[in-house]
Amino acid sequence: MATPQTSASLFSPDVLFDNPVFAGGIGLASIGAAAAFARRGAIVAFGATRRRLLVNVEISKQDPAYPWILAWLSQPREAAGFIASRITRIHNLSVTTTTTHTKGPYAGGPVNASFFLQPGYGRHVVKFGNAYIAVSREKHSTANMNTGEPHEIVQLTTLWAYRHTFEGIFAEAHRLAAKANEGKTIVYSARGMEWAPLGDPRKKRPLGSVILDDGVKESIVADVKDFLSRQGWYVDRGIPYRRGYLLYGPPGSGKSSFIQALAGELDFGVATINLSEMGMTDDKLAYLLTKLPKRCLLLLEDADAAFVNRRQRDADGYSGASVTFSGLLNALDGVAAGEERIAFLTTNHIERLDPALIRPGRVDMMLRIGEATKYQAGQMWDRFYGDEDNSGSRKEHFLRRLDELGLFGTNPDGTPSNRRTSTAAIQGLFLFNKSNMQGAIDMAQGLIPRNFEEEDAASDAAHK
Ligand SMILES: Nc1ncnc2c1ncn2[C@@H]1O[C@H](COP(=O)(O)OP(=O)(O)O)[C@@H](O)[C@H]1O
Numbered sequence: 001m002a003t004p005q006t007s008a009s010l011f012s013p014d015v016l017f018d019n020p021v022f023a024g025g026i027g028l029a030s031i032g033a034a035a036a037f038a039r040r041g042a043i044v045a046f047g048a049t050r051r052r053l054l055v056n057v058e059i060s061k062q063d064p065a066y067p068w069i070l071a072w073l074s075q076p077r078e079a080a081g082f083i084a085s086r087i088t089r090i091h092n093l094s095v096t097t098t099t100t101h102t103k104g105p106y107a108g109g110p111v112n113a114s115f116f117l118q119p120g121y122g123r124h125v126v127k128f129g130n131a132y133i134a135v136s137r138e139k140h141s142t143a144n145m146n147t148g149e150p151h152e153i154v155q156l157t158t159l160w161a162y163r164h165t166f167e168g169i170f171a172e173a174h175r176l177a178a179k180a181n182e183g184k185t186i187v188y189s190a191r192g193m194e195w196a197p198l199g200d201p202r203k204k205r206p207l208g209s210v211i212l213d214d215g216v217k218e219s220i221v222a223d224v225k226d227f228l229s230r231q232g233w234y235v236d237r238g239i240p241y242r243r244g245y246l247l248y249g250p251p252g253s254g255k256s257s258f259i260q261a262l263a264g265e266l267d268f269g270v271a272t273i274n275l276s277e278m279g280m281t282d283d284k285l286a287y288l289l290t291k292l293p294k295r296c297l298l299l300l301e302d303a304d305a306a307f308v309n310r311r312q313r314d315a316d317g318y319s320g321a322s323v324t325f326s327g328l329l330n331a332l333d334g335v336a337a338g339e340e341r342i343a344f345l346t347t348n349h350i351e352r353l354d355p356a357l358i359r360p361g362r363v364d365m366m367l368r369i370g371e372a373t374k375y376q377a378g379q380m381w382d383r384f385y386g387d388e389d390n391s392g393s394r395k396e397h398f399l400r401r402l403d404e405l406g407l408f409g410t411n412p413d414g415t416p417s418n419r420r421t422s423t424a425a426i427q428g429l430f431l432f433n434k435s436n437m438q439g440a441i442d443m444a445q446g447l448i449p450r451n452f453e454e455e456d457a458a459s460d461a462a463h464k
C-alpha cells in the first residue's frame with residue numbers, strides 16, 4: 001500500500017509544480033503551446049468557416065466559359081456607393097489587341113486596332129446584384145503538354161448565402177458572348193493538339209451569296225436540317241449521331257464558301273482541318289475529332305491527300321508526317337470518334353478517293369460542285385448587276401457571249417467544246433468590273449481557262 005502511494009506522490013503534478021524551477025518552465029511552454037494551438041485552431045476554424053460560408057467556382061482556361069467570364073468581368077458596371085465602387089474597381093488589367101488592315105488604295109492601308117481589356121492576373125472584387133464576388137485569376141506553373149501554354153484558372157468566390165448568383169453570372173456571361181458572336185461564324189483550326197479560333201469570328205456569309213447549280217444548295221440544306229431534327233431517332237436506336245457529306249469538283253467552284261455559309265445559316269461554327277497540311281498525322285486527326293468544339297461543322301479539306309499517302313505508304317512502307325487512308329477512316333468512325341458530328345469532306349480529285357469512304361456515318365451524301373453552269377452565271381449576274389440591269393437584257397447578252405465562247409461545254413454549233421469556266425473566275429470578272437456591265441461582257445473572253453487559250457493559239461497557228 002505504501003509503494004503506490006510513494007510513486008503517486010512522486011509523479012503527481014503537484015511535485016513538479018512545487019518545484020519552482022520546473023513550474024516556471026512548464027508554465028512558459030504551455031503558454032506557447034496554448035498560443036500555437038489557438039492559432040492552429042483559428043486557422044482550422046477559419047478554413048472550416050470559409051469552406052462552410054463561402055462557395056468557390058473554378059474555371060480553367062480549357063473550358064469554353066473561360067473567355068466569356070473574362071469578358072463579363074471586364075464589363076463596365078455602375079457601382080452603387082462610394083465604397084462599393086472603390087472595392088470593386090479592377091485595377092489590374094491585361095489587354096488583348098487585334099489589328100485589322102483596312103485595305104485602302106495604297107499598299108498596307110491604315111491599321112485598325114481594337115483593344116479588349118480583361119482583368120489581369122491577381123485578385124479582384126466585383127459586385128453582381130447584391131453579392132460581392134472575389135475573383136482570382138491565376139497562371140499556374142504547370143503547362144498544357146500539347147500546346148506548352150501554362151494552365152490558367154479563374155476562381156470566383158462568394159458567400160454561401162449568395163451561391164445562386166453564380167447561375168446568374170454564367171447566364172449573363174453566356175448571353176454576352178452570344179451577343180458578341182451574333183451574326184458571326186467562328187472558325188476553328190487545329191493549333192497543336194487543340195482547337196483554337198482562327199482569328200476573330202467572321203461575319204456570317206449569307207447562303208444566298210453562294211450560287212450553286214439549280215437545287216443543289218437546297219438539297220444539302222434540307223438534308224442537314226432534317227438530320228439536325230432527328231437526334232432522338234439516332235439515340236433511340238443506338239446509332240452514332242453522325243452525318244457526312246462529300247463535296248467534290250474543280251477548285252474555285254464554291255465548296256468551301258458554301259460550307260461557311262451553311263454554318264452561318266445553321267448558327268454553327270466551322271472546325272477545319274486541311275488533310276494535306278504538313279504535320280497532320282493520323283493520331284492528331286483522331287484526337288482532334290474526339291474533341292470537336294460544340295455546334296460546329298467539321299470541314300476536312302483535301303480529303304484526297306489521305307489516299308495519295310496510302311499509295312506512298314504502300315510503296316515505301318513509311319507514311320511520313322501525314323494522314324493515311326486508314327487513319328482517316330479510323331478518325332471518322334473508330335471507337336474514339338466523337339458521338340455527334342456533321343462532317344464535310346472536300347476534294348478536287350474524286351478519282352483518287354476510295355469507295356470505302358462512302359458508308360453511312362462516313363459519307364452519306366456525295367455531291368459534285370462543278371464548273372459554272374448557265375444557271376449559275378445568270379444568278380451571279382443578278383447578284384452583281386441586278387439593280388442596274390432591270391430588263392435583264394444585258395444578262396442575256398452576257399450569257400450569249402459565254403455560249404459563243406463555248407464556256408458551257410458546247411459550241412454554238414452543238415459540238416462539245418470541252419471548255420468550262422469556274423464560278424470563282426466569273427466572280428473575279430464581276431469584281432473587276434464593278435457596276436460596269438459592258439466591261440464584264442467585253443472581258444468575258446478572260447473566263448477561258450489558261451490551258452485552253454494555249455490550245456487555241458496552237459490550233460490557230462496550225463491553221464495559218
Ligand atoms: N458558286 C459560287 N458562288 C459564289 N461565289 C463563289 C462560287 N464559287 C466560287 N466563289 C468565290 O470564289 C472564291 C473561291 O471559292 P471557294 O469556295 O474557295 O472554292 P473551292 O472551295 O470550291 O475551291 C471565293 O471567293 C468564293 O466567294
Ligand SMILES: [Mg+2]
Nearest residue numbers: 255256257346
Ligand atoms: Mg476550297
